[in-house]
Amino acid sequence: MPAGAPGTVERTEGSRLVRTTKTRLRRARAAQDGAGPEPGRTPAALVLLCSVAAAATAVAQPLVLGHTLDLLLRGGDPGPWPALSAALLVGEVLLDSLTALFTGRCNAGWTASIRSRAFTGLLHGVPDRARPYSPGDVGTRLTLNAADAGGVPAARAALAASLVTPAGALVALAFVDLWVAACVLAGLPALALVLRAFARDTGASVAAYQRVQSQIASRLLEAMEGAATIAAAGTGARERRRVLAPLAELGALGGRMWVLHGRALARSGVLVPLLVLAATAVGGVRLASGALSVGDLLAVCRYAQLAAGVGGAATLLGAVVRGRRARERTLALERLPALAYGTCDLPPDGPGDLELCGVRVLRDGREVLRADGVRVPGGSTAAVVGRSGAGKSVLAAVAGRLIDPDEGHVLLDGVRLDRLGREALRTEIAFAFERPVLGGGTVAEAVAAGPRHVPPEHVRRAVRAAGADAFVRRLPRGYDTPLPSAPLSGGEYQRLGLARAFAHAGRLLVMDDATSSLDTATEYEVDRALRRSVRPGTRLVVAHRPSVAARADRVIWLEDGRVRAVAPHHELWREPDYRALFGSGGDEDPAPHRDRGARPEGARS
Numbered sequence: 001m002p003a004g005a006p007g008t009v010e011r012t013e014g015s016r017l018v019r020t021t022k023t024r025l026r027r028a029r030a031a032q033d034g035a036g037p038e039p040g041r042t043p044a045a046l047v048l049l050c051s052v053a054a055a056a057t058a059v060a061q062p063l064v065l066g067h068t069l070d071l072l073l074r075g076g077d078p079g080p081w082p083a084l085s086a087a088l089l090v091g092e093v094l095l096d097s098l099t100a101l102f103t104g105r106c107n108a109g110w111t112a113s114i115r116s117r118a119f120t121g122l123l124h125g126v127p128d129r130a131r132p133y134s135p136g137d138v139g140t141r142l143t144l145n146a147a148d149a150g151g152v153p154a155a156r157a158a159l160a161a162s163l164v165t166p167a168g169a170l171v172a173l174a175f176v177d178l179w180v181a182a183c184v185l186a187g188l189p190a191l192a193l194v195l196r197a198f199a200r201d202t203g204a205s206v207a208a209y210q211r212v213q214s215q216i217a218s219r220l221l222e223a224m225e226g227a228a229t230i231a232a233a234g235t236g237a238r239e240r241r242r243v244l245a246p247l248a249e250l251g252a253l254g255g256r257m258w259v260l261h262g263r264a265l266a267r268s269g270v271l272v273p274l275l276v277l278a279a280t281a282v283g284g285v286r287l288a289s290g291a292l293s294v295g296d297l298l299a300v301c302r303y304a305q306l307a308a309g310v311g312g313a314a315t316l317l318g319a320v321v322r323g324r325r326a327r328e329r330t331l332a333l334e335r336l337p338a339l340a341y342g343t344c345d346l347p348p349d350g351p352g353d354l355e356l357c358g359v360r361v362l363r364d365g366r367e368v369l370r371a372d373g374v375r376v377p378g379g380s381t382a383a384v385v386g387r388s389g390a391g392k393s394v395l396a397a398v399a400g401r402l403i404d405p406d407e408g409h410v411l412l413d414g415v416r417l418d419r420l421g422r423e424a425l426r427t428e429i430a431f432a433f434e435r436p437v438l439g440g441g442t443v444a445e446a447v448a449a450g451p452r453h454v455p456p457e458h459v460r461r462a463v464r465a466a467g468a469d470a471f472v473r474r475l476p477r478g479y480d481t482p483l484p485s486a487p488l489s490g491g492e493y494q495r496l497g498l499a500r501a502f503a504h505a506g507r508l509l510v511m512d513d514a515t516s517s518l519d520t521a522t523e524y525e526v527d528r529a530l531r532r533s534v535r536p537g538t539r540l541v542v543a544h545r546p547s548v549a550a551r552a553d554r555v556i557w558l559e560d561g562r563v564r565a566v567a568p569h570h571e572l573w574r575e576p577d578y579r580a581l582f583g584s585g586g587d588e589d590p591a592p593h594r595d596r597g598a599r600p601e602g603a604r605s
């Protein structure tokens with residue numbers, strides 16, 4: 001390919017200059033973004049091509065067969081016509097097989113692509129915005145709906161081709177005999193009306209069916225997650241009724257779709273034979289008057305059948321309608337608002353100064369957080385406290401840019417978080433959660449997984465710091481134990497999440513209730529190890545325990561989404577409202593460990 005040829009681009013790969021086509025480059029970029037390869041248009045075009053070719057052979061057959069029959073009846077030499085008839089028959093079978101093959105490939109390609117786009121949209125989306133979609137709903141959208149949506153291009157191609165046959169048959173019919181063609185043409189509008197009504201009525205039912213289907217999946221998953229609670233409360237029967245409650249509606253909607261389908265088939269099932277009968281009758285009259293030969297009559301009957309075959313498009317039309325509704329559901333995931341990243345970097349070796357300036361977060365029209373002028377100096381620890389629902393997790397998410405505030409901005413070492421590049425953001429800010437999700441792989445792989453490569457010795461150091469080394473070593477294969485088969489308690493799993501955050505700690509570490517499952521002594525040990533062995537930086541710790549607040553340099557006290565005070569724990573402790581947060585009505589501080597090295601009662605040495 002000559003340099004600078006149209007449609008080509010040059011790029012460097014290491015020291016090599018690589019020339020590639022724009023299409024390939026676009027596909028490679030899509031794959032890099034995690035969107036998976038773009039589906040080629042070829043398979044859908046091939047389905048159309050093969051279906052149209054099959055339709056053309058079907059249309060040609062009656063003419064050729066009729067002519068062959070006439071030649072044979074006359075007793076003369078039929079020449080190449082019998083061979084041509086046989087070739088058309090074989091050709092149609094072959095083309096039908098190819099259509100089936102390409103349809104399968106096309107469906108698989110589109111389904112994979114749609115699923116991967118929806119999945120990428122979900123992963124890139126702001127987590128907060130994905131909240132309305134329950135796991136069961138997401139599962140349905142990514143599986144059933146993606147498969148239905150993936151079938152649309154092939155179904156649409158087949159639908160287009162299925163209209164070629166009746167149209168071609170009508171033209172051929174007109175070529176053989178105008179009277180019979182006029183007779184068939186007169187009946188076609190009735191068939192078209194049947195199809196139109198089917199498409200219109202079925203659309204609404206399909207959308208409702210898909211919604212109810214995902215409702216059941218969501219409830220089932222909720223029940224599975226809460227299996228222990230259900231068993232303990234003895235509410236199995238009630239839960240079963242709750243999960244299956246939408247089944248009646250699903251059944252009714254499914255029944256309605258079958259009724260619509262059946263009605264369309266029945267109507268066309270009555271119309272088609274009537275039409276064929278009328279065409280045969282007109283053809284018979286024309287044969288008797290000598291206007292048609294026997295072969296012509298054969299062709300006329302077959303063409304009337306093919307032209308009336310437009311009724312068979314109902315099934316394909318149903319697939320297209322269902323697929324389009326399903327596509328709307330996968331698109332909702334694909335188009336979840338994603339965070340846009342800037343191009344700025346952080347100043348090298350910054351201490352991790354954090355500042356929230358004029359921050360407001362609104363949800364459903366309600367202000368769930370307002371924080372202005374809240375500063376956490378680099379290298380210090382701030383505890384975020386407040387009653388349940390006060391906005392602690394929202395503040396943590398804004399501070400680490402899991403979500404963007406609706407107003408205001410957050411500064412890290414003087415740089416606005418929304419102007420930072422993705423890499424700088426994710427390598428410099430680490431998160432640990434109450435219920436981490438560590439995925440598959442081995443224990444070591446799960447802890448190492450993250451924005452930067454973590455060597456094995458750092459993994460072990462992080463696991464030790466999180467107080468997880470002892471139980472990890474007791475696992476059947478130690479650090480190489482696959483996580484799904486590791487018998488871990490909630491607290492142990494939480495510590496692995498902490499270990500992952502420690503292994504990737506940058507200049508800001510946000511811990512959202514990440515030690516809630518640890519006993520006080522272990523939590524204290526983890527805190528000490530965090531100060532000693534994890535990369536120094538700023539810590540923002542959402543806490544419910546006074547011991548955590550007491551060890552922090554300052555406490556950000558939230559009340560109903562507003563910052564009530566920012567001060568050290570021992571100063572705030574003088575306020576009865578603050579003490580009440582920790583269930584302490586008296587003046588005695590249950591966590592008198594204000595110094596960094598102080599140790600709670602019961603802590604091991």
Ligand SMILES: Nc1ncnc2c1ncn2[C@@H]1O[C@H](COP(=O)(O)OP(=O)(O)OP(=O)(O)O)[C@@H](O)[C@H]1O
Pocket residue numbers: 128129131363364368386387388389390391392393394395
């Ligand atoms: N995506 C959202 N949509 C609607 N409301 C939301 C959303 N995210 C948070 N909220 C609301 O914001 C408020 C603060 O939530 P947040 O999770 O920050 O509370 P919290 O202080 O961390 O509570 P807890 O201690 O119980 O975890 C709550 O009333 C919550 O319902």
